Amino acid sequence: MLVIPLSLSIVVGVSGLLTGCAQPAVSGSPEPVGTSAEPGATTPRGTAIRAPSSASPTASSSPASTPATPQGPAATPSAATTAPSPTGLALPALAPPYDTVLGGHGSGRVAYLSFDDGPGPQTEKILDVLAAAGVQATFCQVGSRLADYPDTERRVIDGGHTLCNHSWSHPAKLDTAPAEGINAEISRTQQAFAALGVTSHYFRAPDGDFGQTTTLRQVCQLNQVVPLGWSVDSLDWKKPGAKAIVANVLSAVHPGAVILMHDAGGADRSQTLAALPDVISGLRSAGYTLAPLPAGGVG
Numbered sequence: 001m002l003v004i005p006l007s008l009s010i011v012v013g014v015s016g017l018l019t020g021c022a023q024p025a026v027s028g029s030p031e032p033v034g035t036s037a038e039p040g041a042t043t044p045r046g047t048a049i050r051a052p053s054s055a056s057p058t059a060s061s062s063p064a065s066t067p068a069t070p071q072g073p074a075a076t077p078s079a080a081t082t083a084p085s086p087t088g089l090a091l092p093a094l095a096p097p098y099d100t101v102l103g104g105h106g107s108g109r110v111a112y113l114s115f116d117d118g119p120g121p122q123t124e125k126i127l128d129v130l131a132a133a134g135v136q137a138t139f140c141q142v143g144s145r146l147a148d149y150p151d152t153e154r155r156v157i158d159g160g161h162t163l164c165n166h167s168w169s170h171p172a173k174l175d176t177a178p179a180e181g182i183n184a185e186i187s188r189t190q191q192a193f194a195a196l197g198v199t200s201h202y203f204r205a206p207d208g209d210f211g212q213t214t215t216l217r218q219v220c221q222l223n224q225v226v227p228l229g230w231s232v233d234s235l236d237w238k239k240p241g242a243k244a245i246v247a248n249v250l251s252a253v254h255p256g257a258v259i260l261m262h263d264a265g266g267a268d269r270s271q272t273l274a275a276l277p278d279v280i281s282g283l284r285s286a287g288y289t290l291a292p293l294p295a296g297g298v299g
């Protein structure tokens, strides 16, 4: 089962943070991090796995282009706001599905490809591969880049892929930022999606790092975006070669797996592009259906 208690998920996060500091792959990433030109490579750390949803593992076939629902800062009077942050933003009491980080969905033989850091110059090539294979995926996108690639973004939306908010500017250490800063990063991208007539119901933190406190998840809840991690890392951000990327996925896949890949965030995604057809065919040969996460969220 894909169940890791919340307390353990925090332990995983701490462990990941420690190892992340020591891993050359993190500090030695050749990709720029945090610049305006490139939102930065994802340097994943520990990601907790949320209990599978009771919903059917069969993915929704509905397109991501659900009617827009602008979600400005604190626009949603959902749960009781009982925990004001030190700087004053009233945060909701943490409740499912926002209390843990989603790393898998359901228990059926379904796998969920996710692509981070776009839209970018190679996103359309990823879309071409997916379209040729008849696959829909989940795109975790950097808000500040949406306007730079309007045609690409329209293809993502019209292709029925699920949208995931990946912050506005992909800042490092977002998890330790003040709640107001986190909220600005999330809500601004939600507003950018709304301007395109769509809504995202997921948020993947930069570097997959949701931190050691509840603040980031509480801000997710405020914006009604499910914290999204992954349970299978293709490690394409390390550029280990296409064959290794394929092997990383096929050796670790499990029912309900959310698989991390990248369509942008670095100047060259040729390895990801080269690996993707074999990732898809390999997963299908292993009996997996590939699907986007439910566009309307989980839980």
Ligand SMILES: [Zn+2]
Pocket: 040, 041, 042, 043, 116, 117, 166, 170, 206, 207, 265
């Ligand atoms: Zn990223």
